[in-house]
Amino acid sequence: MASFNFFYIVLFFIISFNLSIEKLVAYEVLQPSQAPSSKVNHAPSPLSPYQTYLTNCVGKLKPKCGKQIFFAVIVGNQTISNHCCLSLVNDMGKTCHYDVTRYAANLPTYKKNKTQILDRCDRIWNYCSSLDSPSCVSKFHSM
Numbered sequence: 001m002a003s004f005n006f007f008y009i010v011l012f013f014i015i016s017f018n019l020s021i022e023k024l025v026a027y028e029v030l031q032p033s034q035a036p037s038s039k040v041n042h043a044p045s046p047l048s049p050y051q052t053y054l055t056n057c058v059g060k061l062k063p064k065c066g067k068q069i070f071f072a073v074i075v076g077n078q079t080i081s082n083h084c085c086l087s088l089v090n091d092m093g094k095t096c097h098y099d100v101t102r103y104a105a106n107l108p109t110y111k112k113n114k115t116q117i118l119d120r121c122d123r124i125w126n127y128c129s130s131l132d133s134p135s136c137v138s139k140f141h142s143m
Contacts, residue, residue, distance in 0.1 A: 054103055057096030062087040073101055073120050074110060085128035097125055 047055065058066060065087045071078030080088070088097060101121040105114040 054096075054100050057092060057100050060091045060093075060096065062091065069124070072124055074104055074117055076116065076120055080124060080128065082131055085131050088125070088128050089131070094125060094129075097121065 061069065062084065065081075065084035068078050068080045068084045069088060072080050098121065101117065104110055105117040105121075110117060
């Protein structure tokens with residue numbers, strides 16, 4: 001997808017930040033405290049296959065929908081448009097939606113609200129998938 005949406009950017013920064021912290025902690029633990037310090041230039045770690053999968057999941061969303069979905073699921077203060085609901089259901093899919101949400105809910109920043117985040121994830125998926133049902137689509141097209 002040519003354009004990056006806000007959710008993708010936020011998730012990328014969260015993943016990058018967590019990887020940087022993990023690498024810094026590992027580096028500090030491995031360094032002997034009495035040894036003279038040497039400057040080491042750390043290159044960013046490549047994403048794990050799972051993180052690449054999550055990044056690809058988020059990249060499937062229509063532009064600007066990631067922001068709506070992020071704030072609706074993670075923060076709980078956003079309404080998702082029908083357009084973005086359909087992108088969530090048809091472009092991202094249930095497995096990706098749940099995997100991205102579970103990953104974010106386990107990050108230290110959001111872990112204290114994990115139960116509420118997972119509950120919102122279920123409610124939003126159920127709402128959005130009901131918009132994609134054949135009876136809803138046929139009613140929409142008959143108007």
